[in-house]
Amino acid sequence: MTIQTSLPDPNLVPSWPPVPEPARIAGLGTAVTDHSYSQSDVLDIFGITDPKIRSVFANSAIERRFLSLPPTGADGTPLPEDQEDLLAKHKRNAVDMGIRALRACLADIGAEPADVEHLCCVTSTGFLTPGLSAYIIRDTGMDPRCSRADIVGMGCNAGLNALGPTASWAVANPGRLAVLICSEACSAAYTMDATMRTAVVNSLFGDGAAAIAVIAGDAARTRSTQAARDGSYDTSAALRPRILGFSSYIVTEAIEAMRFDWDSDQNRLSFFLDRDIPYVVGAHAERVVDRLLSDAGLRRSDVRHWLVHSGGKKVIDAVRVNLGLTRHDLRHTTGVLRDYGNLSSGSFLFSLQRLHTEGAVRRSDIGVLMTMGPGSTIETALVQW
Structure with missing residues (x-):
């Protein structure tokens, strides 16, 4: 018996070992809560007259945000909400927005909930056990055999944190549909008082959810009747980016600069933002982006599209x-900030949706996705259309 020890003839095998097809973003959908408010609306509703606090709101580069404000009493002033009320608000709004974003995402490619075989849900504005994924699977009639994951508490950078393992699942299961949902009911993480600590947070965040469908391989397995009739998911309506790589960096010396922790004065959880966080993020942005690009043999001048988290005016400028x-x-980053505020983990997906709607993408264009959040952490992803 002769034992073959040499590698296969390269003329017969295209590559060895075979290179897996990268995952791609196939569909995208977004959702918000029912009511939007201008910055002056919020100040007036809560009766805030301090000129310093009003200045923070006025100089935020935000025009309107979608919020779920507290009910009002007989005199028209907002009623107090305790931590139990806020957790209930988180559950109600995060599940509702997540489902609507999911349905919009699936409609984007002609799929149905039954077609989803892996679901990853991201949130940082409340805590649920079981997590968002369980409620969304139940309430949409999704197959209960769907594998799922919940990423909780990572903050504004979590959307890209979750995209990595979601894309990896898609690559390991070619032709099978994975969905990532970022659903943030930021109204459930507010502390309303007259302090400057809360003023920065209260001037910034809005409610919103975004969902993306991720798939690898050429043929899509279909389980729903409509998709089966069509033969495959519709991923040709627009150019869909392939996910080529990730790079991240945690600024450990600034680990406390962004945090969501217990405020004993208010007897509830409260978000904190250090005033120097824009400069911390800006000072480390080059390091992360350049590593992401150098790993692919690219330079910044090769990047045509930048989809950066709408973290706030100073962060974006830095x-x-x-x-x-x-x-x-950064037109879409600032546009999302202007129209929605900081939507936490799903902000960059609202920008991606605007880019696709704009119609400025061409085949082979390179893009960088970038998010920033507690840790202090910077996350990036490289995509190509």
Whole structure:
């Protein structure tokens, strides 16, 4: 018997070992709560007259946000909400927005909930056990055999944290549909008082959810009747980006600069943002982005599209200056901030949706996705259309 010890003939095998097909973002959907408010609306509703606090709101570069404000009493003033009320608000709004974003995402590719075989849910605005994924699977009639994961408490960077394992699942299961949902009921994480600590947070965040469908391979397995009639999911309606790689960095010396922890004065959880966080993020942005690009043999000048988390005016400006970007490069980031505020983990997906709607993407374009959050952490992903 002869034992073959040499590798296969390269003329017969395209690559050895075979290179798996990268995952791609196939569909996208978003949702918000029912009511939007201007910055002056919020100040007036809560009767805030302190000129310093009003200045924080006025200079936020935010025009409107979608919020779920407390019910009002007979005199028209908002009633107090305790931590139990806020957890109930989180459950109600995060599940509702998550389902609506999911349905919009699936409609984008002609799929149905029964087609989803892996669901990852992200949130940082409340705590549920079981997690969001269990309620969404139950309430949409999704197959109860669907594998699922819940990522809780990572903050604004969590959308890209979750995209990595979601894309890996898709690569390991070619042709099978995975969905990532980021659902943030930021109204359930508010502390309303007259302090400057809460003013920065209260001027910034809004409610919103975003869902993306992720798939690898050319043929999509279908289980729903509609998709089976069509033969496959519709991923040709727009150019869909392939996910090529990730790079992250945690600024350990600034681990307490963004946090959501217990406020004993208010007897509830409260979010804290250090005033220097924009400069911390900006100072480390180059390190993460350049590593992401160098791993792929690229330079910043090769990147045509930048989808950066709408973390706040100062954060966006710090990233723009340190990476040498133009205001046009970050037009969708600032546009989302203006119209929705900071939507936490799903903000960058609202920007991606605007980019696709704009119709400016061309085949082979390179894009960078970038989010920032507690840790202090910077996450990036490289995509190509």
